[in-house]
Amino acid sequence: MTAVKATPDPATVIRSGPLSWVQQWHWFERTIPAPRRVNPTPLADHCHVPPPATVSDVHMALASLTARHEALRSTIGPLRPVQRVHRPDWAPLPIDHVDVPAVDAGTLEAATAALAARPIDPERNPPWLARVLLEAGKPRAVLIAAHHVMIDGWGLAVLLDQLHDRLRGADGPAETALHPLDAIAEQxxxxxxxxxxxxxxxxxxxxxxxxxxxxxxxxxxxxxxxxxxxxxxxxxxxxxxxxxxxxxxxxxxxxxxxxxxxxxxxxxxxxxxxxxxxxxxxxxxxxxxxxxxxxxxxxxxxxxxxxxxxxxxxxxxxxxxxxxxxxxxxxxxxxxxxxxxxxxxxxxxxxxxxxxxxxxxxxxxxxxxxxxxxxxxxxxxxxxxxxxxxxxxxxxxxxxxxxxxxxxxxxxxxxxxxxxxxxxxxxxxxGGAECPVLSDPRTPAASGWWRAPQGWACLTTVEDVLQSHPGVLDVTVTPSGGTSGEGDRPHLVARARVTPGVTIDELHQHVLDHLGDVPGLLTPGRYILSPAEHGTATGGSSVPPMSSRLAVTTSERALAAAVAAVVPDDSRQPSYDNPGSVDMNRCLADHGVTLVEIPRLLMLLRQSGYTGIAADELAGTVSLGHLAAALEPFPPRAHHGGETSS
Missing domain, CATH: 3.30.559.30 (Nonribosomal peptide synthetase, condensation domain)
Known part of the structure; x- marks a missing residue:
């Protein structure tokens, strides 16, 4: 692959501005660990090279497209959602060439997958890669991989279509191309x-x-x-x-x-x-x-x-x-x-x-x-x-x-x-069949599942999550509702035998903290607690309002300080200026922090010496206290002699 610049030269920037709302999502998505992503990043596809086009023609066509589309010559900020458009010649075209015996279906699929697996760094380099497949020295196909923060699936198809048109000598589109920065004014x-x-x-x-x-x-x-x-x-x-x-x-x-x-x-x-x-x-x-x-x-x-x-x-x-x-x-x-x-x-x-x-x-x-x-x-x-x-x-x-x-x-x-x-x-x-919609499922629901108003819940899953709380000795969860004293809306009732000091609020918070990790989980609408020793069961008809809790441990204080530092101005309350006032029983979104601030929050945690939580976990329903418990200190660095230093 042709070498590209290690860092963008500010002198090559011709204009800059914020990422669009859509781009912000993909800018954040790139910070999620690859195994946790569902969408492929980068995108990749291919087009054939029509004879008699040459390798030089491919390079000229890609250079022309780079000049036409600012998305192909833009870089992004690492911690803030900004984009910078560079001159068309700001970096060498990211193209290489590979000789193959034949450009058949298997070769194309393998080569496209291999190119898609190559990392693209849109902070420093062009947000795309190209590879020319050569058969007997002649170009037969061009593969392109593109980072999703600048090009989507439809955009990649447009790019390949325009590349193919140029290679066969057709005129380009008559319309002036719109660019990512142009989308900002349309929002x-x-x-x-x-x-x-x-x-x-x-x-x-x-x-x-x-x-x-x-x-x-x-x-x-x-x-x-x-x-x-x-x-x-x-x-x-x-x-x-x-x-x-x-x-x-x-x-x-x-x-x-x-x-x-x-x-x-x-x-x-x-x-x-x-x-x-x-x-x-x-x-x-x-x-x-x-x-x-x-x-x-x-x-x-x-x-x-x-x-x-x-x-x-x-x-x-x-x-x-x-x-x-x-x-x-x-x-x-x-x-x-x-x-x-x-x-x-x-x-x-x-x-x-x-x-x-x-x-x-x-x-x-x-x-x-x-x-x-x-x-x-x-x-x-x-x-x-x-x-x-x-x-x-x-x-x-x-x-x-x-x-x-x-x-x-x-x-x-x-x-x-x-x-x-x-x-x-x-x-x-x-063949003419009508195939009407059936009234009932093809097979019944598996044992243990209950259809709540919010959807399907697995009773044993709810029990397992509650049982994982160290203060719960045993628990049963059953559906209820619609009867006298239970209210009109069906809900789950959790009956738990607990150690002294365990509260309904604490158990409810425990279930909330597992919502995003455990499929089939639904919070009970009522908790009935019995002490470990003989005593009177306690419980209410509904879950009480969630109480507040301030940071106590070192990791909690580090996370609270990072949250306080990234709260947007339009969401900032006076208490957020003091990290000691951040509520650890609430999730990040409850504090007005969106995924746009998460990369900077993770950087602040690293500066405090902590790692161990993923970007998408911060964007979910988990409370700050639960996230802080998952934080891990950076491992000590090792000297060449094998000894470690803090």
């Missing part, structure tokens, strides 16, 4: 707040944990990734889309909703759908980051034919698309606060993404067996995934479904069967 605060309110309302109004009782493995903490390709489903999908006068993307989302309803018996749940936010013509030729997820309300009627499902999903998608411009940092913070108030982590049942652009730039090669299907799967037992992610694309006579799912939702066999079932449904529909 509408009032519209963003309305979209954030819509998201929060949908999250509170839909069940969480929909898939977990009907599949997966007990105590699953990992995930499966698989890709399924089908030639036959390509024509089936076309026929179904024409029959119902809907786009192929809407039909696939409707099929996915139909499958979830069939598996679980739930007919109303939330889908998170990625939209490109590129409705204007000028945006369709720009490569910068604009895509966000929108809330799509799935609301199916038992017995409805598939055509009604398609119509319902299409209407809901149109409504959801209005809410694609918001502040992810503010939404994540408000989401965490809402989850703590409700005592459950709200997760959309599915996240759906589709690559709807024409990809004529791909290397012309068949990537599935003739008329057949192909599947690969990989599993990581210690990489979490909270929901079911499905990416759909349609290219060159076949469809591709990429699935990522937590193993507590689907086990490996169920994950492999999911795209097969979706394509089987499309085949039946293409």
């Amino acid at each position: 509408n605060l009032e519209r963003a707040r309305l979209s954030e309110c819509e998201w929060l309302a949908r999250l509170a109004d839909n069940p969480t944990g929909v898939l977990a009782p009907f599949g997966g493995i007990a105590d699953g903490k990992g995930r499966h990734r698989l890709q399924y390709r089908s030639v036959e489903a390509y024509d089936d999908l076309d026929r179904v889309a024409r029959r119902h006068r809907a786009s192929p993307e809407i039909v696939v989302l409707a099929a996915l909703a139909h499958e979830v309803a069939t598996r679980t018996g739930e007919h109303r749940f939330l889908a998170s759908v990625v939209v490109s936010n590129r409705a204007r013509a000028a945006l369709r030729t720009s490569v910068d980051v604009r895509a966000l997820t929108v809330p799509v309300q799935i609301d199916l009627q038992p017995g409805a034919a598939f055509g009604e499902v398609v119509a319902s999903v299409a209407t809901a998608s149109t409504a959801g698309y209005r809410h694609g411009r918001y502040r992810p940092a503010e939404l994540v913070a408000a989401w965490s606060r809402q989850d703590r108030r409700r005592g459950v982590v709200a997760i959309p049942t599915i996240e759906f993404n589709c690559y709807a652009w024409p990809r004529g730039y791909l290397v012309p090669t068949r990537t599935t067996p003739p008329g057949g299907d192909a599947t690969w799967i990989s599993s990581a037992p210690d990489e979490p995934c909270e929901t079911l992610y499905v990416d759909f694309s349609r290219d060159a006579g076949f469809i591709t479904l990429d699935v990522t799912v937590g193993d507590h939702l689907l086990d490996a066999a169920q994950a492999v069967a999911l795209p097969e079932r979706l394509c089987g449904l499309l085949h039946a529909l293409a």
